[in-house]
Amino acid sequence: MIDPLSDVLSLLDIASARCTRLEVGGRWSFRFPAKPALKFAAVLRGRCWIALPEEQPFPLGPGDTFLLANAPAYVIANDLSMQPEDGMSFFDWEHSNVARHGGDETALVAGSFVFEGGNAQLLLDALPRFMHIPGSDRAATILRGSLAVLDEELDAASMGATLMTRRMGDILLVQTLRAYVAKEGTSSMGWVGALTDRRIGAALSLIHNDPGHGWTVNELATSIGMSRSGFARYFKELVGMAPLDYLTRWRMHRARDAMRRSGASVGSLAQSLGYASESAFGNAFKRVFGRSPTQLRQAENAE
Incomplete structure (x- = not known):
């Protein structure tokens, strides 16, 4: 028997993947634009907020992970009273996957995947745009480990890296969906939640x-x-x-x-x-x- 989620994932081809790291200290606030992608992130240390349009800011602590589906524009900050800087132009992302500013009290690692073709919408349309997995959840530990493996694969460009990147994207997504459904239930997940x-x-x-x-x-x-x-x-x-x-x-x-x-x-x-x-x-x-x-x-x- 074919598992429907695996069946859908088989139609998705990753056009590009990237793993980035943000290390910041002091007071800071950065905004990032919307992007037609899946974006996973984990807070390695420190505390901050993520603010999405038309939603209340959400607090993030050490070990927390989250997924942005069809990644909307967002602000990530430790001081929401500050006017956010443009996170794309403030850092030199073209030449480095690591961005640093003012210290390293807070650190986040993120992996993003852009898909080819239009079949990705079958999945993305069913997902909430923001899914949070608290650091106390066992799944958050697994997700942080998976992001670390993805980071190594993208950095090393070793034999089989393309296949590993594809598989890590699938693994990150399935792990997040399982953890989110277990925590929040199925009501906001469309056909994905209905699978349970x-x-x-x-x-x-x-x-x-x-x-x-x-x-x-x-x-x-x-x-x-x-x-x-x-x-x-x-x-x-x-x-x-x-x-x-x-x-x-x-x-x-x-x-x-x-x-x-x-x-x-x-x-x-x-x-x-x-x-x-x-x-x-x-x-x-x-x-x-x-x-x-x-x-x-x-x-x-x-x-």
Whole structure:
């Protein structure tokens, strides 16, 4: 059986990865711009705050780790009354992965991953933009260790570094998701959180293990021992969309990936994903991505 989260992660290709370190002392405040990436960070020592737009500042202490999904603009500071400096221009990031200012009472290490293509949105759209794992949580220790390994891999550029970087990205993400769901529950995690529910997780596994099957709401409900109406309502409550809408979305992301990796034809994709015609497949594809398969292929080839 394919694990749905692993199935989604298999579609994500890391376009770039970087590990950075910030060491600061005295009073300080820095702002950083939004970035279409996953950003993991750990506080190695000291205390500070992270402030995201339209949210209350969040305190961070030694050992805390956090994840920014589709990383929004943010301010990190130990004195929120200060006007923040531009963290990108204040330090020489072009020539160094380590930034220092005023001492080293506070130190953070961060790893960021930028993904190729549009399949990353299937994951990023389901995640809260800020996930915090306290230093007292066992998972925080594991995450700090994983960031340290990533730092070594990116710095050494040793044999197999590309593969290790990809795997470390997957490991960091899965560890964070597990810890966050255990702490906060599933309500804010869309389909990712729904994986931990015994019945809806089973339905998602059925879809991912056979996306070309002509699933109906009734068949999925029967397979996991629920009534049709109860299943449809509960699935939408946890996942954020109706069962067949999720099926269509997953099929189209699979199709997009196959087009990008192997140049698969529309006809072969339509047949393998359960569509009676290329026209029906094309209409579903356009509903999900806003463009036909041909238009999307041409746009991605031009990039």
